[in-house]
Amino acid sequence: MAIRFVNSKASLVLFFLALAGLFGCASDSSKQDRVEVDAKDIVVDDDVKSGMQAARQIFYSLPSPLETAMILKRSGADYNPEILNPVENISRYTTSKSMALNLGIYSTNLSYASLFDQTQASIKYMTASKKMAEGLGILNAIDNTVIQRLEENVNNRDVIMEIISETFLNTNSILEENDRVAIGSIILVGGWLEGLYIATSLVNDISSADNELVDRIIDQKLSMSTVIRLLEQHNDNADVRDVLKDIKELNTIYDKIQVSVSQIEVVADNSTTTTLRSKNVVSVNPAVFNELKDKVIEIRTKYIM
């Protein structure tokens, strides 16, 4: 099939844009410490300018493994190593999909263990995450110095959390840089589902009053649309479509749970932290909760096998 220039003027503009980017690269490579992005004064015609201004980028952000673990702990969760994905399972993960899902799962296990000061488990799950990342070709995301830094800071939880945050950022950004955001979305969903699995595994009786863990599980209904839209952005990827199918099945159960959200009142008192005051009214019956729990177990079991 012949490739034709539809609009030679626009193509010429893009050609010079590309050249500008290339020479920007060449000049920047000699300044390794430079961190700001070079701005290029680019001259474009009005049509191109209006087209660029009409563009809008949309991000769907899921709770990271670190945030998930912090929410779990804040909600009164205990540490239970029995429910985590054994590192011995690593050899089972040979496809991109299974490695991506289990990189997310192990990252959540790592964050969960770290927040409960489980040093040996943290090192074990960081090593497992490293292997999954390497399997996905993300060689620089978690290097040996990361494991060493973990070992050197076993008694400093803040430093350990910083290390986890940094490795997750590396993983995400390397995937984005290499145009592999679909894999990145699967990692995020794997980590998010593991958080839901840990939470539901730790709840035996939803009728007990004032159970914050139950509240946080139900809160995930508010994240369902974000999870679905995140995956739908990469619907051209077969692995993403598989995961999306599972998530939609989970969503049909969340649809049976009613969450009514009141209008938010902004309370900015003298402190530096603003409070967004509102109240959620939730309606869920035990049968639906158990159905939700069973579905989470079913999907998670499929992912770790």
Added chain:
Amino acid sequence: MRSLVYIIFLGLFTVSSFTGTAQCKNFAKRVCRLDLAPFIHDGNYNAAILTEGEDAELFKTFYAGQEYRIAVCGSESLAKVEFQVLDVERRVLYTNASKNFAPYWDFKVEATQQLIITVKVHDNPGSSNSDKLESGCVAIMFGLKPD
């Protein structure tokens, strides 16, 4: 001949895009992340190259009991970067425009909420009457307050 020029163009454009993304990653990691201290970065990467006049939106659920810092930063080449926090009905809960374009905002939610963060790169006043557009990296990062 035209096909050859087209292939060369595609190659150059790919290289320039890749470079822009890599620079954006470094900018987010080495510059924006510092705005989050003493909060701990959640580890997620939300950054893109934006051109003046462009905007972006981010959807995220914020959980009851957790204290958050939203930090939005743009590279030096850009004029002011405005960010707003909206509820799902798109009511404005916060805008940094009323705080002299402060780069971050600390808040907590009493009940778990999905919120929308909008980011807009303002036009550069110095080039408002010309055809010049500035582009640069804009990152939206979230910090979590540890116990």
